[in-house]
Amino acid sequence: MGVGAFLTKKRRWPLHSSSKRIQAALVACTLVLTVLMGRAVQLQAIDAPATAAEAAKKMRRSVPLPAVRGAISDRNGNLMAATEAAVDVVADPYAITTLGLPPERLSEGQKEKGRRAPAAIAQIVVAHLGGDEEALTRQLSDSKKRFVVLRRQVPKFVYSEMQDDLRNGDLFGVYSINHPKRIYPAGSVAANVVGFVTPDESKDGLQTSKGAAGLEYALDKHLAGEPGRQTYETSPQGRIPLGDSVLTPAKDGASVKLTLDSDLNWQTEKILQAATKREGASSGMALVMNVKNGEVLALANYPSFDPNSFDKVPQKHLGNRVITDAYEPGSVQKVVTMAALADSGLVNPDTKVSVPPSLMSGGKPIRDAFSHGTIRLTARGIIANSSNIGTAKLARKLDKKKMTEYLSSFGLGRPTGFGLPGEASGSIPKP
Structure with a gap:
């Protein structure tokens, strides 16, 4: 056997087998190209508007713009509540x-x-x-x-x-x-009227505040204003200087001017504090009005608080007792009673009445603040001396039902519409 007998013969693949492999590769390439072309058509033609909109959206930033809360001032323009840039x-x-x-x-x-x-x-x-x-x-x-x-x-x-x-x-x-800060330059002066705000956060994450007590709460919609918005184009490096920008300016809140005189209110609070302590009372209230036009010039509560740090004060001191508490009218009722009697034609300023040392009513004696025997006073004198007995005797001239109607017509037993939250209506006893 010759040397060539040990050599392995080179294997040859049939021609038809190679052709099939080439055809399969061409089909695969065609499929890939078809998919790529289809995707390109989808991006460039079919989905182009949506893709462009999505890209534009990613390049835009929308920022909420805070509105400045309106100020509250007294009749002389002294600030009682303001907003500080913070x-x-x-x-x-x-x-x-x-x-x-x-x-x-x-x-x-x-x-x-x-x-x-x-x-x-x-x-x-x-x-x-x-x-x-x-x-x-x-x-x-x-x-x-x-x-x-x-x-x-x-x-x-x-x-x-x-x-x-x-x-x-x-x-x-x-x-x-x-995050603007609400400040109260007058401190505790008329704090129970002005009230205070608490932190709030809008759905856009904007740090704001909302009224939580007093006029801050009652007039919140007027004081708060409306936030604005600015939308602009951005890049990874920040805002594009010459890019598109849409600005909706914020509408600042309205400011409010009160009839209160802050200096008079301060003086009233000092007098009230001294009187409350002197009498050993737990709290006190005082109201000063202009009798000619009904303007409230001072409204004081004791104890009070500083709205700049209201969270450090007991909850019971944060309200406005002048508004929220119902109380007996006291000697003010004498004027209302006398007006009802005069309107009914039963009494005039010179009507005379015998006023004894005491008068039984409802099983209990009524007495005057000053000691006296049986004396004669005119209706004018009864008011001048603030006689409880004289007023009660004259009131008996008018039947109870009619007196109740007069009391109701004066506004007793229902809210005055003063404008502060939590006003008590009071009550009138049934005849």
């Missing part, structure tokens, strides 16, 4: 420790700067806002967090001064969110 100071610990860069791209020098940044920022923040520097450093060093509130409702000028120091130190990661 912000919530917040931080991004992750951005602080990474300098806003991907961690894997940081050089050793940048990493060291990121480690020192929390302490440097904490020192500046505490210098402007106060607080515990060590605790704040720990808080800002927690790189797992992206949002930390450092202080709420900081005056804008304070925040601006702090940001200047941060920029000078090449430090960032601390920013602000608008």
